[in-house]
Amino acid sequence: MLQIKNLTVNSKDKKEILKDLNLEINDNEVHVIMGQNGTGKSTLCKTILGDRINYDVKGKIIYDGENITDLPVSEIAKKGIFMLFQNPLEIPGVTNAEMLRLALNERGMHKSIFEFNKEINEVIKKIDLPKEFLHRGINERMSGGERKKNEMLHLYMLKPKLIMLDELDSGLDIDSLKSITKTIKEYKKENNCSIIIITHHLNILEGLKPDKVHIINDGKIAVSGNYDLAKKIEKEGFSGAFNISAGEENE
Amino acid sequence: MNNILLADELSSFKSLDIKSKLTIDGKAIINSINYEKDLDLDITINKGAILVLNLFNKCKNKNVDINVSLNENSKLILACSFITDGVYNLNINTNLLSNNAISNVYVRGINEGNNDVKIKMDGKIDKDSKDNILNEYAKVINKGTGNIVIIPNLLVDSCNVEANHGAAICKISDDDLLYLESKGISNEKANKLLEDSFILSIFDEDFKGKIKEIL
Numbered sequence: 001m002l003q004i005k006n007l008t009v010n011s012k013d014k015k016e017i018l019k020d021l022n023l024e025i026n027d028n029e030v031h032v033i034m035g036q037n038g039t040g041k042s043t044l045c046k047t048i049l050g051d052r053i054n055y056d057v058k059g060k061i062i063y064d065g066e067n068i069t070d071l072p073v074s075e076i077a078k079k080g081i082f083m084l085f086q087n088p089l090e091i092p093g094v095t096n097a098e099m100l101r102l103a104l105n106e107r108g109m110h111k112s113i114f115e116f117n118k119e120i121n122e123v124i125k126k127i128d129l130p131k132e133f134l135h136r137g138i139n140e141r142m143s144g145g146e147r148k149k150n151e152m153l154h155l156y157m158l159k160p161k162l163i164m165l166d167e168l169d170s171g172l173d174i175d176s177l178k179s180i181t182k183t184i185k186e187y188k189k190e191n192n193c194s195i196i197i198i199t200h201h202l203n204i205l206e207g208l209k210p211d212k213v214h215i216i217n218d219g220k221i222a223v224s225g226n227y228d229l230a231k232k233i234e235k236e237g238f239s240g241a242f243n244i245s246a247g248e249e250n251e
Numbered sequence: 252m253n254n255i256l257l258a259d260e261l262s263s264f265k266s267l268d269i270k271s272k273l274t275i276d277g278k279a280i281i282n283s284i285n286y287e288k289d290l291d292l293d294i295t296i297n298k299g300a301i302l303v304l305n306l307f308n309k310c311k312n313k314n315v316d317i318n319v320s321l322n323e324n325s326k327l328i329l330a331c332s333f334i335t336d337g338v339y340n341l342n343i344n345t346n347l348l349s350n351n352a353i354s355n356v357y358v359r360g361i362n363e364g365n366n367d368v369k370i371k372m373d374g375k376i377d378k379d380s381k382d383n384i385l386n387e388y389a390k391v392i393n394k395g396t397g398n399i400v401i402i403p404n405l406l407v408d409s410c411n412v413e414a415n416h417g418a419a420i421c422k423i424s425d426d427d428l429l430y431l432e433s434k435g436i437s438n439e440k441a442n443k444l445l446e447d448s449f450i451l452s453i454f455d456e457d458f459k460g461k462i463k464e465i466l
Contacts, residue, residue, distance in 0.1 A: 049433055050432075050433075051429060053425050053429065072432065072437075072438065073429060073432035073433055073438075074432040074433075074435050074436055074437045074438065074441070077432065077433050077434060077435035078435040082433075083433055085430070088430075089426060089427060089430045091427055091430065091431070091445070091448070092448070092452065093447075093448025093449065093451060093452045094431070094444050094445065094448045098444070099431065099434060099436070099444070100434075102436055102440060102444065103434045103435045103436050106435050106436055106437060106440065107435055137448075138430075154434060158434065158435065
């Protein structure tokens, strides 16, 4: 599904963030990216998303066999890549319904108001979102938990094939995290999507068991392993992760 | 010059001349969309009266002068939005003449061309008045190369008052654009969505709906 080849990413002020990074994610897999603060985990996701305002990129990003490295963000999204930002933005004045209708139109999925309303009402019922959120500005006057739940509405309406979760647990209480994780798990089951999870903690992984865990260090994937690697990191910290049997050192 | 007494709602400016004088009693809501001429309004809001004045213009060159005098216990909500690719001059003068009056002025604009935009807001409060509230805020997005000047003056001669002002000249946020584009909306349409919401943000839902039809 996704192949990242020799990806080097610099910030606009020429600071090297990722160096010659390689990663491959297959259909329906869950991959976890861990690493200390500032190692480029979020940058990796934003680069996949197509953010070239903040980053200069070398290397290749192949999605479903197509080189998407130089595509605009909107084109990448239309191909089925979705990012749940760590702190989803508040955009007062642009309602959820208005944005989603336009986003579907942009995908060539023109729906009548009746069809659109029917579908969106089914989704808000399914994810237990207050109906009034539909006509509220995107994430406007919403708590951290409500914002992420609101993003679940976008997820279900836009039906991506690759989801990137950037520190999903950030700003969420335990119940909210469980609820969001459950929604994502159900979505995955229904839609056979792949997921990239950026996290510092294991609590999110209990609902979404990973196929692979990768540790980013010094701009590269330093170690890859299975769920045990994540457990080891939680227990011993990142310094311990580079000498553990669960991991296969990449270099 | 017209001198119109508004008891209820007046839905358009069509009956007015370029230079008009209004006196407000009771509650009045005036909505104006794309009034074609320059505008020079002189408004008196009588004791206890309320005026909601919503103005929207998509225009080339325009001069708008609005002078409002507020008497005791009166209230003004003035929301003015514009999109221009010409010279745009907006002068809003509010005079709080007595006690316990409220004046809220909100301006939003988009300068699409390379001409100059000047917004001057003078809010005056008389010396012997008390318990008045005066707010004036203006925000303009500059898409062209013209000069934008915003002067939000608070001319307060009373110590018993709440007065606030603000001015901002900005552009559409890159983060907002990235967010919308990440949902699959093209850069052009994401810009339009954000600009429209910016222009509409100061109006109530009914008036927003009317403007959306023409944007």
